[in-house]
Amino acid sequence: MKSWISSTRAIALVLAALLALLVWVALQARPSTEAVRLRNALLFQVGTPADFDWRPEQRPASFATDTAVPDQPFADPVRGLALATQPDDWSRALQIANHLIRHARQGGAARSDLAGTYQQILAGSGYCADYTTTFIAMAGSAGMFAREWAFSFDGFGGHGHALIEIWDRQRQAWFMLDVFNNWVPLDASSNTPMSVAEFRHRLVQAPGSVRIERIGPGRFGFRNEAALWDYYRAGADQWYLWWGNAVYAYDASPATRWLGSLSRAAEQLGAVAVGVHPKVMAVPSATNAPLRERMLDLKQKLYAAFGLGSVLSLVLFSQLFIRWRRR
Incomplete structure (x- = not known):
């Protein structure tokens, strides 16, 4: 029996099974937006109202945050913006956002660490998630708390958008x-800013009660306001909160730094593996139940595939070890 297990035919069968598994995963990851879906599926959880309605000082224990904020790379830019002179966190948030968006164009993913991403943003590059990550880092350096939201158009996959929600300590x-x-939603009658939850409610129920206010003189991301509303309505039932804002811990991880030099996908897969990538906390609704079920089903399939791949790899290693011992 041992001789058959380590035979060329047996090794070939295990290799063929491993190859078939890899081909299946590769097919699921095409195009790149589907690769993001696989990542999101691995991280996918379904939230409850309490998961989205909390204060930073009472945040859930599983919401990952940075235990320390290093001076670099944002201590100097934060001082240069004179954020301490602003009257409240909302004013500071607008100043950070205006600083980042000032030279923005329609750029691709930065594919760099925090310092490099910041420089690429100032040069006009970067995409939405680069801006949110950099904003969270700068806000943290200024003593503020921000969290990242996202929504998709393809069932919690990679075709979507990311944005920011900050906690204003003065207004609580x-x-x-x-x-x-380059915009924020304001209440049309009082001109006060609103939360993501309030905006999502009004997006469907009372869009006329929302006024679109540009953050600064930088480029507006839409052809007109009608296009903005169409864009947000298209993803209205596919929102999720990134379950953590530990951007400095992610940036300092040796796995993300080394794998990031290879590709963005490798970097994020490494971040998932070592536990520095935040989870996906989906906002449930009556209309997105099939989408959530599909993601949870995909999550189970991926875990099964990784488990089977691990077993096959162990079998292959054992086969090769037996053959080596018999030489």
Whole structure:
């Protein structure tokens, strides 16, 4: 029996099974937006109302945050913006956002660490998630708390958008900013900012009660306001909160730094493997139940595939070891 297990035919069968498994995963990861879906599926959880309605000082224990904020790379830019002179966190948030969006164009993913991403943003590059990550880092350096929201158009896959919600300590409230697209939602009657939850409610129920206010003189991310509303309505039932804002821990991880030099996908897969990538906390609704079920089903399939791949790899290693011992 041992001789057959380590035979060329047996090894070939295990290799063929491993190859078939890899081909299946590769097919699921095409195009690149589907690769993001696989990542999101691995991280996918379904939230409850309490998972989205909390204050930073009472945040859930599983919401990952940085235990320390290093001086670099944002201590000097934060001082240069004179954020301490601003009257409240909302004013500071607008100043950070205006600083980032000032030279923005329609750029691709930065594919760099925090310092490199910041420089690419100032040069006009970067995409929405680069802006949210950099904003969270700068806000943290200024003593503020921000969290990242996202929504998709393809069932929690890679075709979507990311934005910011900051906690205003003076008003004791969450306020939403779409940094990359250079706008914030305000109550049309009072001109006060609103939370993501309030905006999502009004997006469907009372869009006329929302006023679109540009953050600064940088480029507006839409052809006009009608296009903005169409864009947000298209993803209205596919929102999720990134379950953590530990951007400095992610940036300092040796796995993400080394794998990031290879590809963005490798970097993020490494971040998932070592536990520094935040989870996906989906906002449930009556209309997105099939989409959530599909993601949970995909999550189970991926875990099964990784488990089978691990077993096959162990079998292959054992086969090769037996053959080596018999030489």
